[in-house]
Amino acid sequence: QVQLEGPGPGLLKPSETLSLTCSVTGPSIKSGYYWGWIRQPPGKGLEWIATVYHHGNTNYNSSLKSRAIISIDTSKSQFSLRLTSLTAADTAIYYCARLIGNSYVDVWSQGTLVTVSS
Amino acid sequence: SYELTQPVSVSVALGQTARITCGGDSIENYSVHWHRQMPGQAPVLVIYRDNSRPPGIPERFSGSNSGNTATLTITRVHGGDEGIYYCQLWDINSVVFGGGTTLTVL
Numbered sequence: 001q002v003q004l005e006g007p008g009p010g011l012l013k014p015s016e017t018l019s020l021t022c023s024v025t026g027p028s029i030k031s032g033y034y035w036g037w038i039r040q041p042p043g044k045g046l047e048w049i050a051t052v053y054h055h056g057n058t059n060y061n062s063s064l065k066s067r068a069i070i071s072i073d074t075s076k077s078q079f080s081l082r083l084t085s086l087t088a089a090d091t092a093i094y095y096c097a098r099l100i101g102n103s104y105v106d107v108w109s110q111g112t113l114v115t116v117s118s
Numbered sequence: 119s120y121e122l123t124q125p126v127s128v129s130v131a132l133g134q135t136a137r138i139t140c141g142g143d144s145i146e147n148y149s150v151h152w153h154r155q156m157p158g159q160a161p162v163l164v165i166y167r168d169n170s171r172p173p174g175i176p177e178r179f180s181g182s183n184s185g186n187t188a189t190l191t192i193t194r195v196h197g198g199d200e201g202i203y204y205c206q207l208w209d210i211n212s213v214v215f216g217g218g219t220t221l222t223v224l
Contacts (some may be wrong), residue, residue: 036213048205048212048215100120104208105153105213107163
């Protein structure tokens with residue numbers, strides 16, 4: 001399925017960059033699924049960040065104003081998220097996910113809490 | 119950008135039927151999916167493509183989509199059905215989530 005690599009950064013400072021990686025097990029990362037990142041501020045709802053297909057096609061939430069970069073490494077069966085210029089508003093639980101046909105999330109990872117604070 | 123509107127909360131008596139709505143402009147033209155999130159856990163898909171159930175989801179869960187409203191229906195509710203339910207769809211290269219509805223079983 002999908003699994004976040006490592007414990008996550010936990011606490012980051014404003015202006016720093018968040019880097020997260022998700023590993024894919026089971027069906028190949030090239031097997032026709034899309035892969036994405038979703039976040040959830042504490043006590044709030046879900047917010048989609050970005051999606052990538054195995055050949056590199058990407059889609060982004062426009063509200064993140066180019067701060068987000070999603071990438072995929074098919075040789076390692078991993079996909080990653082970089083989110084730059086962090087602010088307190090980026091404090092959230094981050095999930096990686098598998099999507100069917102760039103339409104719906106069918107598999108979610110466990111989340112990792114990222115807190116942005118000085 | 120497309121917006122989805124859900125009631126903040128829905129309460130239903132034990133054993134009765136819960137209906138959670140998801141409103142959007144001509145939402146019937148989209149495939150709507152539903153996810154349930156229990157406290158402290160990741161969401162789980164419970165309905166996809168308006169009214170299909172993933173493996174392991176009971177037949178008590180069903181969905182419909184017409185006009186400007188999609189609806190998740192849960193029959194014979196019990197305490198284990200409590201949680202926050204999110205509707206979701208895909209619109210013009212974007213994944214869109216509703217704000218979530220907290221289901222409480224009385």
